Amino acid sequence: MSRIVVTGTDTGVGKTVFAAALTGALRAHYWKPVQAGLEDGSDTESVAALSGLPVDHILPEAYRLTTPCSPHRAAELDGIEIDPARLALPAHNPLVVEGAGGALVPVTRRILYADVFARWGLPVVIVARTELGTINHSLLTVEALRARGVSILGIAFSGDANEDSEATICAIGKVRRLGRLPHVPLTAPSLSSAFASAFRLEDFR
Numbered sequence: 001m002s003r004i005v006v007t008g009t010d011t012g013v014g015k016t017v018f019a020a021a022l023t024g025a026l027r028a029h030y031w032k033p034v035q036a037g038l039e040d041g042s043d044t045e046s047v048a049a050l051s052g053l054p055v056d057h058i059l060p061e062a063y064r065l066t067t068p069c070s071p072h073r074a075a076e077l078d079g080i081e082i083d084p085a086r087l088a089l090p091a092h093n094p095l096v097v098e099g100a101g102g103a104l105v106p107v108t109r110r111i112l113y114a115d116v117f118a119r120w121g122l123p124v125v126i127v128a129r130t131e132l133g134t135i136n137h138s139l140l141t142v143e144a145l146r147a148r149g150v151s152i153l154g155i156a157f158s159g160d161a162n163e164d165s166e167a168t169i170c171a172i173g174k175v176r177r178l179g180r181l182p183h184v185p186l187t188a189p190s191l192s193s194a195f196a197s198a199f200r201l202e203d204f205r
């Protein structure tokens with residue numbers, strides 16, 4: 001079975017929506033270790049609603065921070081420092097783990113998400129937009145992860161088709177195109193069906 005990390009080229013690119021679909025398709029457990037920003041609902045709540053899975057597949061966060069900003073700063077604003085020892089992976093398998101923002105977002109002032117991914121030693125899926133600007137953001141993300149020895153499972157695009165940008169990223173970055181999740185109504189059944197049409201489950205096993 002598989003334990004997979006979902007990162008992205010930026011915040012708001014569709015990691016949570018993709019992770020909900022993947023978690024549901026694998027009947028995995030989902031874990032968002034650090035939630036920064038509580039007012040508009042958490043990623044954990046979104047995945048609980050969108051994955052179609054029983055709630056016991058949705059694991060509690062290690063940190064729930066008030067402010068919607070970088071976790072290192074959100075922690076400071078709440079008067080704490082994130083202890084990387086508390087970010088030990090849960091034993092569940094299959095497991096889908098979501099970062100926050102992009103791969104070089106700081107967890108503390110000394111440790112970035114990419115460093116944590118390297119410690120975990122799990123393969124990473126990069127969620128990338130298809131809009132203009134994605135080639136640069138995607139290739140930067142690929143380089144940053146490889147520089148830290150993180151294994152990249154592939155790229156999951158999010159949004160409208162952009163055939164040349166998607167192919168260019170995968171060719172120059174030497175990275176597998178896993179598929180593209182189009183924008184769909186955010187319900188569990190529509191997400192599940194869009195994921196099944198766009199991705200091959202065996203790529204994640």
Ligand SMILES: Nc1ncnc2c1ncn2[C@@H]1O[C@H](COP(=O)(O)OP(=O)(O)OP(=O)(O)O)[C@@H](O)[C@H]1O
Nearest residue numbers: 008011012013014015016017100101181182183184
């Ligand atoms: N496949 C999709 N279909 C419909 N809407 C989507 C899809 N992907 C993303 N969105 C929209 O974009 C918003 C941001 O996506 P999402 O929350 O998945 O981003 P994220 O990368 O997880 O951000 P964060 O860094 O905060 O965790 C969603 O709330 C939703 O409105």
Ligand SMILES: C[C@H](N)[C@H](N)CCCCCC(=O)O
Nearest residue numbers: 011036037068069070100101
């Ligand atoms: C608040 C947001 N939705 C995420 N939880 C955290 C995004 C951190 C991005 C930091 C940055 O790259 O500047």
Ligand SMILES: [Mg+2]
Nearest residue numbers: 015016043098
């Ligand atoms: Mg998210």
